[in-house]
Amino acid sequence: xxxxxxxxxxxxxxxxxxxxxxxxxxxxxxxxxxxxxxxxxxxxxxxxxxxxxxxxxxxxxxxxxxxxxxxxxxxxxxxxxxxxxxxxxxxxxxxxxxxxxxxxxxxxxxxxx
Amino acid sequence: xxxxxxxxxxxxxxxxxxxxxxxxxxxxxxxxxxxxxxxxxxxxxxxxxxxxxxxxxxxxxxxxxxxxxxxxxxxxxxxxxxxxxxxxxxxxxxxxxxxxxxxxxxxxxxxxxxxx
Numbered sequence: 001x002x003x004x005x006x007x008x009x010x011x012x013x014x015x016x017x018x019x020x021x022x023x024x025x026x027x028x029x030x031x032x033x034x035x036x037x038x039x040x041x042x043x044x045x046x047x048x049x050x051x052x053x054x055x056x057x058x059x060x061x062x063x064x065x066x067x068x069x070x071x072x073x074x075x076x077x078x079x080x081x082x083x084x085x086x087x088x089x090x091x092x093x094x095x096x097x098x099x100x101x102x103x104x105x106x107x108x109x110x111x112x113x
Numbered sequence: 114x115x116x117x118x119x120x121x122x123x124x125x126x127x128x129x130x131x132x133x134x135x136x137x138x139x140x141x142x143x144x145x146x147x148x149x150x151x152x153x154x155x156x157x158x159x160x161x162x163x164x165x166x167x168x169x170x171x172x173x174x175x176x177x178x179x180x181x182x183x184x185x186x187x188x189x190x191x192x193x194x195x196x197x198x199x200x201x202x203x204x205x206x207x208x209x210x211x212x213x214x215x216x217x218x219x220x221x222x223x224x225x226x227x228x229x
Binding site: 004034036041042043045090092098100101102103104106 | 146155
């Protein structure tokens, strides 16, 4: 069975600061990993995903994530936070033998001016 | 292209009543998923349709929940009778290609259900 752990239910950063949202996964088979973002009153939007190939994945809005198998991690980063990045972020995993997404509990990002 | 739509956006009902949620997937998407987020917890899978067939309903909490997908288009999720613990946000998602597990799932805005 797969699982996802997101460390930190709330993260606060200043505008212009580095954003780091942590995600660790557990899977007995090679994982497919996703980051979704939910802005207020909107649905979940895909930021980026890792399936195979290059372990550093670039997504929308300047976000990127690196798949590290040895650390079972898929942390999300952005070099410089913007006020518009304030939202809730979800890490999710699936594998080749199931297409249901297993989500973490989410991390709410606050950006202060 | 229209995204996944869900109706209603909010629903407040009393315990014991019935509520029906509707999801319209992206046109042409064979796969339709229902997920639920109970307050403060993770988003959890409920079930998966491929066209009009239930592919996986392992996440359905109990027999008070009934999902249908008529003609492989829109889907409804009925809760009857509703209990307090059914409160949460119900998300619908759709994806295009059957059998491709890495396919992106596109999510709707969710229906916020409150059972009093």
